[in-house]
Amino acid sequence: MEKREIRVAMLGFGGIAKSHKRGYERLEKQGVPIKLVAVCDIDAEQFTKAAKINLDGTPKWDLSRQKLYTNVDAMLKEQDIDMVDICLPTYLHKEYACRMLRAGKHVLCEKPMALSSADCAEMLSTARECGKKLMIGQCLRFEPLYLFLKDAIDKNTFGKVKYAMFDRLSSHPRWGFEGWYRDTARSGGAVMDLHIHDVDMVRFLFGEPRAVSAVSYDTETRWAVINSRFHYDDDKLVVANASWDESRTISFNMSYRVNFEQAEVKLESGKITVYPNEGEVYQAELPSADRMAEEIKYLAMSILEGTENVTNPPESAMATVKLVEQLRESADNDGKPVIV
């Protein structure tokens, strides 16, 4: 068992970091032994600038209890930190995750794990060498709206799945450090940045597909709109769509519909509705959990209690990146299936 309280530093305080910050505040209120002690961003304006990303408008935050840095080495030198929460642009994930692991810190790194599966492999081997925990922020694995589905599938609540369809649709991200989202080489395109959530969820719910196929459309970034199919040995149909090319006047949308033998389950506008073949339509009651807080807590508790990360291991995050690479390969070959 490690120390009683996990001391955390956040690296990068742009769009998503504000949601992580809220997660730490929630955990502190719950009495979870974790404390955000420092935040580092090379752009000091980010500590005060309003952020608007597709997820959650303009949250307010208070950094009065954190020590603020614009230089990561200064932060590591001054602060006694157990874990670093990396909220940097994707093209920096590998470099900084490896640096922090080598500095003896546990690492939570935002999704996607890295821009390529080769980079992911380097992160994994560094974590093993350094004997530190690495977890990737595949936050849907902690989201009640998706855990409802996981539970229904695992417990066979509504019978077998006949088909499952997932959507994640947005206009092109307008925020971002030095325009990194708009550069395929730095973001990986919508398929790596946005679609990866559903690719990971498909693997989490149904396991490894036998093959994948995809068709896509390019805008200023490659694979900006993608329709993916996950081929399984049984006859269920699993498809997912992602887009970074929705009209600016359409809000961000994440949804699914899964048709089971005995009921259809739909996620629309943040609510799950169950449509049974027989009986009354009803809305699922869900715990009011925050996925960012839950993922942070999961890693913190696995550090404190020395337990194995079975829900969201980094090996699985790497397999998701690999599957995205295979979807891109298929999309570049006019939808020809790629054997996984």
Ligand SMILES: NC(=O)c1ccc[n+]([C@@H]2O[C@H](COP(=O)([O-])OP(=O)(O)OC[C@H]3O[C@@H](n4cnc5c(N)ncnc54)[C@H](O)[C@@H]3O)[C@@H](O)[C@H]2O)c1
């Ligand atoms: N889990 C989710 O649902 C979700 C949602 C949005 C973004 N993300 C992921 O989170 C990551 C960050 O995305 P974002 O939208 O917050 O990006 P962003 O560009 O808004 O924020 C990145 C921050 O990092 C800072 N930065 C850049 N280089 C730095 C360095 N060397 N040292 C310290 N700070 C540095 C920038 O100044 C900026 O404030 C990406 O990998 C993205 O894919 C995840």
